[in-house]
Amino acid sequence: MKIDRVIGILSILLQREKVTASELAEKFEVSRRTIIRDIEEINKAGIPIVTFQGQGGGISVMDGFRLDRTLLSNDDMKAILAGLKSLDSVSDTKRYRQLMSKLSAENPDTINMGNQIIIDLSSWDKAAVSDKIELIKNAIDSRLKIRFTYFSPTDETVREIEPYHLIFQWSNWYVWGYCALRNDYRMFKLNRLTDLECTNEPCELRDVPEYTCDKLRHTKGEIKATVKFDKSLKWRIIDEFGTELPRFDENGDILLTFTWSDVPSFYSYILSFGDKAEILSPKEYCSGFHELVKRISEKY
Secondary structure (H helix, E strand, O other), rough: OOOHHHHHHHHHOOOOOOHHHHHHHHHHOOOOOHHHHHHHHHHHHOOOOOEEEEOEEEEOOOOHHHOOOOOHHHHHHHHHHHHHHHHHHHOOHHHHHHHHHOOOOOHHHHHHHHOOOOOOOOOOOHHHHHHHHHHHHHHHHEEEEEEEEEEOOOOOEEEEEEEEEEEOOOOOOEEEEEEEEOOOEEEEEHEEEEEEEEEEEEEOOOOOOOOOOOOOOOOOOOOEEEEEOOOHHHHHHHHHHOOOEEOOOOOOOOOEEEEEEOHHHHHHHOOHHHEEEEEEOOOOOOHHHHHHHHHHHHOO
């Protein structure tokens, strides 16, 4: 797009004292004439650009024009690159790496060297999520509704939503938007939805509330219980709950009181620890979990 190219040209001019039209034309894969027109547009926008003819000439921001040329330092570029590469990790387009290459005045290989931060946002089965992300992103950009079948712990439903945000949270991808079935804003895990399609129906005009991340998903809920975990699981408990909630008994085992959304999913969570977890209270959860384990045992 032209606006991307103009922003890229301006970014390069802010980082370098002088650059030739031929260099810009090669970098952005357009003609020299197109670059000249883009420079004219930048001038019209109020940023004075001057050109120098002959050997050693080129294009530069006019001396004395106070625009911070260190706006994007090399370290800044490396940080931006890490973020853009993380978006490429869920897509096969490489569009974000290509954008970074165009925005950078340096050799992309130079920026890649010494980049200490690598962020991989892809799931274990990349194909299962990347196509959904592309479809949802296009629907959000076009302000169109999407439809899909959703599998929740309680039922299977067909949902139609107005998508507003793609969210990477709690190590998974979600779409957040207005759900016609619930008449409210809901978040849906991409791995749990199938038959995803764009309806080509426009979204309604709404005052969309700001999305806020619920960082306390383990400390909010409908039920409350105290569980003892074997001390060998300290790594997992710290990983999932942090360091503030856990307490320790005289043997070093972990005592944790927390809330959960519902009893069935709470039991499923405790089962994931095998024989390394024990429900201490309330007693009805102890007996209920005992009955669950008994039914499982009878199957084998």
